[in-house]
Amino acid sequence: KQEVTQIPAALSVPEGENLVLNCSFTDSAIYNLQWFRQDPGKGLTSLLLIQSSQREQTSGRLNASLDKSSGRSTLYIAASQPGDSATYLCAVRPRGAQKLVFGQGTRLTINP
Amino acid sequence: DTAVSQTPKYLVTQMGNDKSIKCEQNLGHDTMYWYKQDSKKFLKIMFSYNNKELIINETVPNRFSPKSPDKAHLNLHINSLELGDSAVYFCASETWGEETQYFGPGTRLLVL
Numbered sequence: 001k002q003e004v005t006q007i008p009a010a011l012s013v014p015e016g017e018n019l020v021l022n023c024s025f026t027d028s029a030i031y032n033l034q035w036f037r038q039d040p041g042k043g044l045t046s047l048l049l050i051q052s053s054q055r056e057q058t059s060g061r062l063n064a065s066l067d068k069s070s071g072r073s074t075l076y077i078a079a080s081q082p083g084d085s086a087t088y089l090c091a092v093r094p095r096g097a098q099k100l101v102f103g104q105g106t107r108l109t110i111n112p
Numbered sequence: 113d114t115a116v117s118q119t120p121k122y123l124v125t126q127m128g129n130d131k132s133i134k135c136e137q138n139l140g141h142d143t144m145y146w147y148k149q150d151s152k153k154f155l156k157i158m159f160s161y162n163n164k165e166l167i168i169n170e171t172v173p174n175r176f177s178p179k180s181p182d183k184a185h186l187n188l189h190i191n192s193l194e195l196g197d198s199a200v201y202f203c204a205s206e207t208w209g210e211e212t213q214y215f216g217p218g219t220r221l222l223v224l
Contacts, residue, residue: 031211032211034211034212034213036215041218041220042217042218043116043202043215043216043217043218044155044202044204044215045215046212046213046214049211049212051211087153089155091155093211097168098143098160098162098167098168098208099145099157099160099168099170100155100157100213101157102154102155102156104152104153104154105153
């Protein structure tokens with residue numbers, strides 16, 4: 001059974017810092033991995049999607065990496081801004097399954 | 113021009129009642145999902161429908177009955193509501209074979 005874990009559960013940093021969020025999964029048989037952002041009281045917004053054959057994806061100040069063999073992904077946020085404050089969720093799509101398995105999220109606070 | 117919409121946004125009800133949550137997507141997708149996010153923020157798949165047919169039912173109590181009248185709609189009916197049903201329910205959609213799921217804003221259900 002696929003399980004996804006995110007560390008840390010919460011993170012608070014000053015504005016301008018670069019930071020890394022971690023995600024690990026127990027079964028390397030995945031189709032892809034996605035990072036989502038969830039704002040309080042809102043739905044989820046997809047940030048980056050990495051196929052199982054890829055090592056990383058970039059979008060603006062965000063860079064996500066994937067090491068499938070070790071069951072790890074990281075989300076790197078450069079030059080953090082207060083607007084980046086949100087909960088970040090990692091989700092994997094198990095191979096052969098039409099569903100996403102989510103981690104519990106990292107609640108990120110960027111202090112001005 | 114909301115992509116995935118849910119109604120109602122908030123739902124407060126008494127134990128034992130029956131309630132429904134509606135989801136509609138205008139993205140032309142053929143696959144829709146219901147997820148439950150509990151108080152610890154874990155998002156878990158409940159149901160998945162492809163072209164109005166049920167393809168995933170993740171050990172959800174049979175008090176929960178999804179209905180897909182057409183590809184653009186997936187409703188969730190809950191009978192005999194229990195305290196443990198209090199959660200945020202998210203609807204999502206995608207095109208089968210493409211990888212990005214689009215989420216609705218969520219329905220916050222509180223059972224008293």
